[in-house]
Amino acid sequence: MSIRRPDLAPDPSLSRAEMESLQREIARSAVFTDDLGFDPALLGDPIARATADAPSDPDEAADSGDRTDGTTPLVAGVDQSFLLDQDRALSAIVVLRPAGSEWEVVERVHAVTPLEIPYIPGLLSFREGGAILAAVEELSADPDLYLFDGSGRIHFRQAGIATHIGVMLDAPSIGVAKNLLCGDPVDSTEGLAAGERVPIEANADVEGPDDIAGDETGCEGHDAADPDWPTIGYAVQSKQYDSPNRHVNPLLVSPGHRVSAATAADVVLAFAAGYKLPEPTRLADAYANDATKKHDS
DNA sequence: GCGACAG
DNA sequence: ATCTTGTCGC
Numbered sequence A: 001m002s003i004r005r006p007d008l009a010p011d012p013s014l015s016r017a018e019m020e021s022l023q024r025e026i027a028r029s030a031v032f033t034d035d036l037g038f039d040p041a042l043l044g045d046p047i048a049r050a051t052a053d054a055p056s057d058p059d060e061a062a063d064s065g066d067r068t069d070g071t072t073p074l075v076a077g078v079d080q081s082f083l084l085d086q087d088r089a090l091s092a093i094v095v096l097r098p099a100g101s102e103w104e105v106v107e108r109v110h111a112v113t114p115l116e117i118p119y120i121p122g123l124l125s126f127r128e129g130g131a132i133l134a135a136v137e138e139l140s141a142d143p144d145l146y147l148f149d150g151s152g153r154i155h156f157r158q159a160g161i162a163t164h165i166g167v168m169l170d171a172p173s174i175g176v177a178k179n180l181l182c183g184d185p186v187d188s189t190e191g192l193a194a195g196e197r198v199p200i201e202a203n204a205d206v207e208g209p210d211d212i213a214g215d216e217t218g219c220e221g222h223d224a225a226d227p228d229w230p231t232i233g234y235a236v237q238s239k240q241y242d243s244p245n246r247h248v249n250p251l252l253v254s255p256g257h258r259v260s261a262a263t264a265a266d267v268v269l270a271f272a273a274g275y276k277l278p279e280p281t282r283l284a285d286a287y288a289n290d291a292t293k294k295h296d297s
Numbered sequence B: 001g002c003g004a005c006a007g
Numbered sequence C: 001a002t003c004t005t006g007t008c009g010c
Helices: A016-029 A046-053 A058-063 A124-138 A161-169 A261-270 A279-296
Strands: A075-082 A088-099 A102-114 A145-149 A173-177 A197-201 A231-236 A251-257
Touching: A016 A161, A075 A124, A075 A279, A088 A124, A088 A279, A102 A124, A102 A279, A124 A161, A145 A161, A145 A261, A145 A279, A161 A173, A161 A251, A173 A261, A197 A261, A231 A261, A251 A261
Parallel strands: A075 A145, A145 A173
Antiparallel strands: A075 A088, A088 A102, A173 A251, A197 A231, A231 A251
């Protein structure tokens, strides 16, 4: 849980333009392909996990991406809540380890920090990032993967809160949002069955990580003449009702850092436990809420 | 000026 | 995100 890039800290005292250029730098440092350091299949498949838990050959285990200590990957869920006075944010982190067909809570930490700036769409990490980093400092575990409440690559500058913190920690990270910030679903996202997904592709609202420099033409980075919009995330149906009357909206999942969009969606589905939110984020949300109540009382 | 957007 | 009761539909 060491901070590898303190130079990229979400300083709330920066000007808006400085925040945005920092996000462009973060997007250039971000890796939107799989570089997890472990096999993500270990998260979803109890059988693959059981096999990996008792590797016949140590070298084989290393090749398959097993942790050096032979344990299964640690996955952290991160979520924020706000104190009653509205002046402070509370960030909660719950660390899970796959155990059998369920998960074991390895650690829970939280931190409270003052809120410096209001919520501005696109600049969420500058409002909540300080609290998250304070909570990360409290961790004694070293998670292999982080799930954040909010967007990652689905962001105007492809540097949402999951990307910002993931790059700072140089840890694999995923953004799990309940609403779409930008980008376009390639198909309707209504009436999806549990387990289904629809790609979200970039549009003109999303700057490309390449020519993010000085484009005054308004096409903001992508070649409007030859639109080759990349898939920046997925609408993921983590839960659905059977009857036609009641329905659940899909989650909007995107890579934070060192994860592809497809794997990010796979991971979220692997942590679906009958609730809309994946277990790490759901437990972090619950923990944040009752920690907030205790602080208020 | 209007649009328009995570938590 | 947060302030809030009941209420409709699983």
